[in-house]
Amino acid sequence: LGKKIHYFEEVSSTNSVAKEIAASEEEGTLVIAEIQKGGRGRMGREWVSPHGGIWMSVILKPGIPLRHASRLTLVAGLAVANVIREIGLDARIKWPNDVRINGKKVCGILTEAKAEVDRVDYVVLGIGINVNMDLKDIPESFRAGSTTLKVELGKHIRRVSFLQDFLLELEQQYISFKTQPFSHILNDWLALSDTIGKEVKVTTPSRIIEGRAIGVTPDGALIIRKADDTKEEIIAGRCIYARP
Ligand code: BTN
Incomplete structure (x- = not known):
């Protein structure tokens, strides 16, 4: 990755260019x-993006079904958390895509995919x-x-x-994502x-779901057990901890 790099001093959004x-x-x-x-x-x-940050987009062509594209968000979050841990900070991941240190967000990930029928281009x-x-820069x-x-x-x-x-x-x-069962990455995540x-x-565009987060599905959906003991899987949403 990164053999070819398009570098800009200023851009609207690296995702849009990519x-x-x-x-x-x-x-x-x-x-x-x-x-x-x-x-x-x-x-x-x-997304506030002043001088001093790393704002980047990586183009991938994994040839996977569209429903698996969200797995790559977990892959990226894991990779960011790992390198931050290597410099000695206790990075944790908040579902689905926030990497945090001491409960504060240090990284966000926005995955966008284009698909033809069910295969991602x-x-x-x-x-x-x-x-x-x-x-003060934020x-x-x-x-x-x-x-x-x-x-x-x-x-x-x-x-x-x-x-x-x-x-x-x-x-x-x-490479592990492409060659190993996804459970390897999921366990590390x-x-x-x-x-x-x-x-x-968890807030989605259509509703709010409250309960205990009990796991993640192989596609990266959050599994929530609600007060009435039923379970729900949420593929995308904004997650807030009741007791941070
Ligand atoms: C989030 O947590 O809401 C996701 C934030 C993603 C920000 C990155 S910065 C590089 C790339 N270009 C964008 O416009 N957004 C992503």
Whole structure:
């Protein structure tokens, strides 16, 4: 991954650029920018992307059924959490895609896929990591609940070597994704997740589900046991811990 890199000083959204070029690019091509003016988060939210972060999109062509594309979000989250752990910070994953340190978000992942019938043509893995910003660099309305690697580590991080380590880790996880049963990745993901066992409230565009998170399905859906003891699987949503 990352043999070919499209580097921008400023871009609207690396995911949007990656989607435009994905059809004609090889798997593993990277789009990366110093700042994004129209960074996008999940569920239509804005993603603040000032100088000092890593804002990138990886083009993948895994040739999988569309329903498995969400698995790649877990793959990416696991890879980010692993490299952050390598620099000595206790990164945990909050379902489905937040990587957090001490309960604060340091990375978000936005997976977008294009499919023909049920096969994906490409997947764009959009990864945003708050690296060398100070909290004051994040607008006040987004600051609560966010942190950066620099803030947590107490020192500046070399983004280039962090990116190299991340790409190697992502590549290893991606090879494992393509060659091993998905349960391998899922088990590693579960070991780093701080969601399972928690009382959660998950908001989807159509409704709110409350209960205890008891597991994740092989497609990455969260399994919730509700107060009436019935179970529900939620493939996408915003998850809040009842007791953080
Ligand atoms: C989220 O947690 O809501 C997902 C945030 C994803 C942000 C990244 S930054 C690089 C890529 N380009 C975007 O516009 N979004 C993703």
